[in-house]
Amino acid sequence: MKRMLSLLLLIVATVSVLSACSSAQAxxxxxxxxxxxxxxxxxxxxxxxxxxxxxxxxxxxxxxxxxxxxxxxxxxxxxxxxxxxxxxxxxxxxxxxxxxxxxxxxxxxxxxxLAEAPASVIIVPKDSDIQSIADLKGKTIGFVDPVSTTGHLFPKSMIVDELGIDPEELETNFFSNIQFAGKHDTAVLGVVKGQYDAAGVSGMYPAMLAAKGLIEEDSYRVIASSGPLxxxxxxxxxxxxxxxxxxxxxxxxxxxxxxxxxxxxxxxxxxxxxxxxxxxxxxxxxxxxxxxxxxxxxx
The missing domain is CATH 3.40.190.10 (Periplasmic binding protein-like II)
Structure with missing residues (x-):
């Protein structure tokens, strides 16, 4: 009898703990x-x-x-x-x-x-010799964050579609170096200041930073644009x-x-x-x- 009562108390205690955890979640x-x-x-x-x-x-x-x-x-x-x-x-x-x-x-x-504006762009310094996506081979590129849509997914997709290369090749053999800036404005500034040869960023950021006087309007060029978001x-x-x-x-x-x-x-x-x-x-x-x-x- 004592053993059955102990078992019953254990079950009740376990249910109470699980119920408390569920309440904390929902x-x-x-x-x-x-x-x-x-x-x-x-x-x-x-x-x-x-x-x-x-x-x-x-x-x-x-x-x-x-x-x-x-x-x-x-x-x-x-x-x-x-x-x-x-x-x-x-x-x-x-x-x-x-x-x-x-x-x-x-x-x-x-x-x-921005319904018809490009969601993402790839930019280079104004005086860069890079004119197209193909010219990015062997260069340093700055993305924003591994899970950024306009600062990683879209620009990478543009490059793969344009060149018809395997995504794995893009990661291992195409660029000399891939870096993540953490923020769109940091990636744009990285291009303007020469930290990156190119960067993939939200389409609205370069012009926004120029309008705020943080970069010169002619300090960068857009070499590729995605569709809208x-x-x-x-x-x-x-x-x-x-x-x-x-x-x-x-x-x-x-x-x-x-x-x-x-x-x-x-x-x-x-x-x-x-x-x-x-x-x-x-x-x-x-x-x-x-x-x-x-x-x-x-x-």
Whole structure:
């Protein structure tokens, strides 16, 4: 009898522990944490982020905190481990986050002004002898981050498609050196300052940096451009309570601060829109073509 009672108590205790763990994952939240990804930062952005967070807090009824992640992978790991609840990803880092951290899309960021503009460009210094993608052989190239869409996936895809070479050859025999700058603006500056012979970056960044006076307008040349990008996904922790998800989505879709969008995304007409996971299947296809697996990218 004592043995049966002990066994019963053990079962009850085990169920209680598992229930507590489950509640911590999907139960009531004490706060909402935003992980901001690496990008150009300034005082205006910090002020606008704070205003956004204050209004979000009112809408979802939770204190909102934020921090700057050191990389896309750091933000993904934070969401996976319950240390962050939301991040704005590029489409490529988003599909990695889905596989690694079971992230789900809550909204997307649409940039109507850039609907027909190239999402990604490959740039070289203005006085470089590089005139085409073929001329990049034996050169040093700077990408942004291994899981950046416009700063790695798209420019690499452009090179493979243009030259018809195997992705493995591109990694091992084509360039003299491949480096990752960490941020788009750092990659652009790396080209202008001669650190890289070329760089693959978001199509909007070179002109944006020139408009802000950080580089000269004629300090670089574009030698290749990709097609446009549909939307940038905002991903959330999938174990978040459904009520919080609904409040969050309603707030984001109704948020219309033009100054916020212009400062953080470069365009005052940017807005949050409805998206679904299958909207990014074309990104999965490109990653597959380039043999870029989420397992390798997260090592």
């Amino acid at each position: 139960g009531a939240m004490e706060k909402f944490v935003i992980a901001y990804l690496p990008s150009e930062s300034n005082d205006s952005a910090a002020k606008l982020n704070k205003d956004f967070e204050d209004k979000l807090s009112e809408a979802i009824g939770l204190p909102v905190e934020s921090y700057k992640a050191t990389s896309y992978n750091a933000a993904i790991e934070a969401i996976k481990n319950g240390k962050a609840d939301m991040a704005t990803f590029g489409p490529f880092s988003y599909i990695v986050a889905v596989d690694r951290a079971k992230v789900e899309p809550i909204v997307g960021v649409s940039l109507p002004s 549909n939307a940038t996904p905002v991903g959330i922790r999938s174990t978040m309570p459904e009520e919080t998800k609904e409040k969050l989505k309603s707030f984001l879709l109704g948020y219309d601060n033009e100054e916020y969008f212009e400062n953080l995304f470069g365009m005052p007409d940017a807005k949050f829109i409805e998206v679904k996971d299958s909207d990014f299947d074309n990104i999965r296809d490109i990653a597959k073509k380039l043999n870029l697996s989420t397992e390798d990218l997260l090592k």
